[in-house]
Amino acid sequence: MHDHEPQSGRVERRPVSARESRAANGPDWDRYADEYQATHGAFLGDAGFVWGPEGHTEDELRVLGDVRGLDVLEVGSGAGQCSRWVRTHGGRGFGLDLSHRQLQHSLRLDEETGVRVPSVRGTATDLPFAAGSFDIVFCSFGALQFVAEIDRAVGEVARVLRPGGRFAFSVTHPTRWMFPDDPGEPGLTATQSYWDRTPYVEIDDASGVVSYVEHHRTLGDWVRLLAAHRFRLVDLVEPEWPEHHDRVWGGWSRTRGTLTPGTAIFVAHLQDTRDLPAG
């Protein structure tokens, strides 16, 4: 599932703890951040909002709605491109990311663009904000698929949102987990069970230490997770591969993208407890 080759390691599907996931992914993103920004920065745009490797932008999809005057948190904000877009559209965008190096890139882009995104280093499972602080929380391929304790992460989003607030996030489309992570023809044949939630793990050959982890949830898992935290799912956007788009990003390509969805964008609203039936 990784969008770059493991540096010097092997790939496995095996269980990992929350601590192992976090301990692996922070340093992995620190190591990878320079290459990530050099490779994808122009595609993302310094103050652009791209929802996934298909290249659909928030200007096109309008998933968040009008952000003017709203408090907006991006979880797994990387270099803050999306939150910078929020700022240029009248919202108060804030970033949070696990990776120190990604946040250094965010500061660099703040200076280069003159659009500053106040950002904090932290993890999605322990958001350092008071309850009811935001109108919108979103992730564009941000933290969610890197987090083992997803129930806790979604609970944290529900806590920091105001009633009626919106939660929108893009992740690798759950159906992609059936296929080898290959942008070419081999990536079109299902080789593993859709229902196998065993995490994708990279292990460093030299140290034997877990160096990268991604977690799979099925479509039903996401629906149940949202419902359990008082969210009402209002849309599931499955962006189609655009006609003139030929960019390969990891396992995302025209070859696969015209046949199977690569990205899922969930859109949910936090229900006001006063509107819920008693009991």
Ligand SMILES: C[S@@+](CC[C@H](N)C(=O)[O-])C[C@H]1O[C@@H](n2cnc3c(N)ncnc32)[C@H](O)[C@@H]1O
């Ligand atoms: C694929 S990048 C996406 C960043 C940005 N949205 C973009 O489009 O470039 C995923 C980001 O999630 C961050 N991340 C991974 N695990 C996280 C966690 N547990 N809490 C917060 N951020 C996390 C990584 O450091 C990385 O910057």
